[in-house]
C-alpha cells in the first residue's frame with residue numbers, strides 16, 4: 001500500500017502570516033439536486049446538515065460545503081474516503097447523483113495569523129470584510145480557481161493539485177514581511 | 182469594472198470571475214431552416230448602444246450560466262436572471278423601463 005502524499009509535502013512559509021500546505025485530506029465531489037435523501041446521506045457521512053447556498057458546515061475534521069446549486073464538497077479524513085463513498089452509494093441508491101473521490105486532485109493550504117486576510121486580499125477580487133463566518137467563497141487566486149473560507153483564526157484555501165506550486169508561490173509572495181496592507 | 186450578481190449563488194462577481202457568453206435570447210435555427218435563417222443564427226449579432234441582454238458564466242464560482250441586462254453605453258446593470266428563460270422576465274423589463282422610459286423589449290423606443 002503506497003502512502004498518500006500531499007501536493008507539496010507540507011511546504012510552509014513564515015511571513016507576516018503563516019502559509020502551510022496541509023493534507024492530504026479526503027475530498028469528495030457530490031453532485032445532486034432535488035434528491036430527497038440528500039440531507040440524510042450527508043448527515044450520515046459528515047454528521048453536518050446540508051449547507052445552505054455558499055455556506056460550509058464544519059464538524060471537526062469533516063465538512064460539507066455548498067459549491068453550486070447541484071454540487072457539494074465533502075471533506076473527510078483521507079483514510080475514510082472509500083467508506084464515505086460506499087455510504088453515499090447506499091443512501092442515494094436509485095437517486096440521480098454522482099459522488100467521486102477528488103482527494104488526489106486537490107491541494108489545501110492554511111493561511112494563519114492576525115493579517116491572514118491581507119494575504120488573500122491581494123490575490124482575489126473578494127471583499128473579505130463582507131465574508132461571513134462559515135461562508136465558502138469560490139473565486140480565483142490570481143489566475144487559477146480557488147475556494148476559501150475562514151476557519152480557526154485563519155483561512156483554508158483549496159485549489160487544484162496541478163497548480164499547487166503556483167498557489168504556494170502566490171501565497172508566499174503575498175505574505176512577504178513588510179508587504180502588509 | 183463590471184460587477185454582476187450571480188442569480189444562482191448570489192455572489193457579486195467582478196468581471197474577472199466571469200466569462201462572457203455574448204448575446205442572450207438567441208433563437209436557434211437548425212435542420213429545416215433556410216440558409217439565411219441559419220446564417221443569421223450563427224453570425225448576426227446585435228451591437229446596440231444602450232440596453233443589451235447578455236449571457237455570462239460564473240466561471241470562477243458556481244460555474245452556472247446566467248443572463249444579464251445592462252447598458253453598453255453607461256455600463257449600468259439593470260439586473261441578472263437565471264438562464265432558463267427564452268425572453269427577459271417582466272421584472273427585468275420593469276427595471277429597465279424605470280431607468281429608460283419608453284424603452285421596449287424589442288429594442289424600439291416609444292415616445
Ligand SMILES: [Zn+2]
Pocket residue numbers: 187188189190191192239242243244245
Ligand atoms: Zn454563481
